[in-house]
Amino acid sequence: MTRRVAVTGVGVVAPGGIGATAFWDLLSAGRTATRGITLFDPAGLRSRIAAECDFDPFEHGLDAELCQHADRYIQFAVVAAREAVRDSGIDTAAEDPWRTAVSLGSAVGGTTRLEHDYVLVSEHGRRWDVDHEKADPKLHLAFSPSTLASTVAEQFGAKGPVQTVSTGCTSGLDAVGYAFHTIAEGRADVCIAGASDSPISPITMACFDAIKATSPNNDDPEHASRPFDAHRDGFVMGEGAAVLVLEEYEHARARGAEIYCELSGYATYGNAYHMTGLTSEGLEMARAIDTTLEQAGIDPTRIDYVNAHGSGTRQNDRHETAAVKRSLGAHAYDTPMSSIKSMVGHSLGAIGAIEVVACVLAMKHQVVPPTANYETPDPECDLDYVPRTARPRKLEHVLSVGSGFGGFQSAVLLSGPGGRTP
Amino acid sequence: MSTQRSGRAAITGIGVVAPNGQRTDAYWKSVREGLSVLDRITREGCGHMPLQVAGEVQGFDPSALIEDRFLVQTDRFSHFAMAAAALALDDAGLGGGAPAEPFSVGVVTAAGSGGGEFGQRELQKLWGQGSKFVGPYQSIAWFYAASTGQISIRGGFKGPCGVVASDEAGGLDSLAHAARAVRRGTGTMLAGAAEAPLAPYSMVCQLGYPELSTVAEPDRAYRPFTSSACGFVPAEGGALLVVEDERKAVERGVPVRATLAGHAATFTSAARWADSREGLARAIRGALDEAGCAPEDIDVVFADAMGVPEADRAEAQAIGDALGGHGRRVPVTAPKTGIGRAYCAAPVLDTVAAVLAMEHGQVPPTPNVFDVCHDLDLVTERARPAELRTALVLSRGLMGSNAALVVRRGGESAR
């Protein structure tokens, strides 16, 4: 069984502003939300910059229980999910709860809370036999990664398949992809899908320091995330969440929903190469792109925009450029490809979903968001990266691609209403 | 959309690293005999906690199966997973190096506790010594995707790779993901779960689960379906299965040990066990539907067996709701009472037990459980011989997921 899948609502919590409107304002203006870390004292770290969300859970109407006990990444997800559901106009209480699913991704889940309590129970790392009496009695909610999807499902009374997806930095794309399968193959009619992460903590910053994956450009944080630029020197950590309401196409039409676009393809492969390393060929990402195009039955020349993973590490941007050229051929040179990580940083598992929402909004506005901070071309990255300024363009078929630790290579294809071959 | 190819998902390989056996045959022997290996926790730094009893994998030495360069960069949960994957591949006759068609083999695991021991060690370095002491492998060892990534890299598997970071029921979801990938056209999937939650800080994190048993006597700590049910006992270890397009298995001339015939999942919220009655019943009906099975076709049920009175009652009722009168007659078992619940790996180990039970024609018993106080035919004390063609495996998670899986004996055709 394959059924069509419509996007009917979006919600975002991203650095630079909460909500889809603020998010699109940032992207279309090409502003960056990267800055020196304020969430903790980063002294001693190699990379002391990040794209942080100015987020007050009370301001967004979360109840006292969620404000006090839920981890930051779960608060992000609830706020983004509420916005998406509101935006879609769906009345979740009137839906069949057993046909309503949730699929949410997170790369590192509750690690920020886990680290916070670890410091207490270990007396600042002095004890291996940690003191359980000093721990928060609700710590199991941070320990269990499925708290994310469960909490959001409870918000909307969803009782269908509820899953948390954790494939590192492709978690967001894969969570949307699993939701796509869930609806296309008939296991649910509605799915609240997306991802969330709040990884700006000492241990997560330190572990990327250790492999020199993050940018050490502490003196100029606003310009530190430089995807595809010859002077790029690593990614800038981010945080945030994005959620989409996905519906079986006829289900959305029957209730008169406004359909942003269709989710018309999804694929993921492993590179079976290295946990952190990437080849310069991009074979596996290209295969993921090819598969999504095959699913939608469209020719590569019909791709109007590629939303890149574009993390700003030396190897990623080269790898990805090679992959897109392999899949789109000569058309790659005529296809704008930008990285919003230049503006909102790299929020690990969340960013894939944030990027899918960026694509939905790009199609809505028929505008390609730019790659901020792109100044100096790199001979190994020779495509059109939409430097610094957003660009109006007719957008019918849009690809979002991602690549993550563990070798995951994923692609999601969105097609405008009427753009898809039946 | 591309047309879907509908290959049946066959289990052709099994790899087990469990507290009661570090090979499939050893595991089955213990399960069939109803051996309980629950005992006081011996792992360093864990002795002082209110959680006293668990199922440990004692004397596990992964270096016989996995190269040091993989072991040094991974947590114990990935050691279990990589070892189980290697055993499963050998069992399926696929252990001879990288596949000829790398994109035709994928990996999907479920993970609920991550690389806690590795993570605690690196946290200790960070907070005890400074950020420069955090090693390069923390970024790839702690996160839930570590095992899928390492299995894919070690084996050269480039097919669809996934990770469900779910509660216990996620173990069955991972098998369903694999079956669906096979139906979409991927020839072979490695699927399952392994967990290592018995490190000091990970244990501290589990203490908040209201369902956790803190009884200190190993034979009394985990007794589901009895009036002395007092919660569950955690465990480590896991299992990986080779799930393959049945036609491909036949082509290769390897035995089909079982087929994954149907699966469904629902959600009824954390700690609302009474509600799991309906959730689990619906999951069972969904799995039967997908398998094209009547309730009477189910020859044995592997129960979730949470060990919480309200949850046990809901499960017994769900079996009755979904299977009707057959629900009171069908043999039900919960071999996990002898080893504990290894979170996402628990239902995968149960699925392995179901396959072995069908192969051997014996329903294994439920260790440590006597005087069942629900309307179920729970098999206790010793294995019961029976002709088993179709098994139902149930799982519920502490965060509210319910899942059911229908497994058919190899060679049984779909109705």
Next chain:
Amino acid sequence: MITTEVTFDELAALMKKAAGITVDPQELRQSAESPFDSFGLDSLGLLGIVGELENRYGRSLPPDSERCKTPQEFLDLVNSTLKAGA
């Protein structure tokens, strides 16, 4: 005078500790110009060795050290850095 010099024996021990690679020090010395990956050592493994040395000697090694391709190149760079700082 205390000479701080990392030997092939120590490098072999570090490869074992930081990357799980078993290599005979003698062989490492004889094949000192062979690329690290021919011994099975990858970029993360070399980063781990650099980190170990930096913590052991309490000083930073140049960024080029983690990009060294061979044992000889690596030891030359590390030892000249340690010597210069002594």
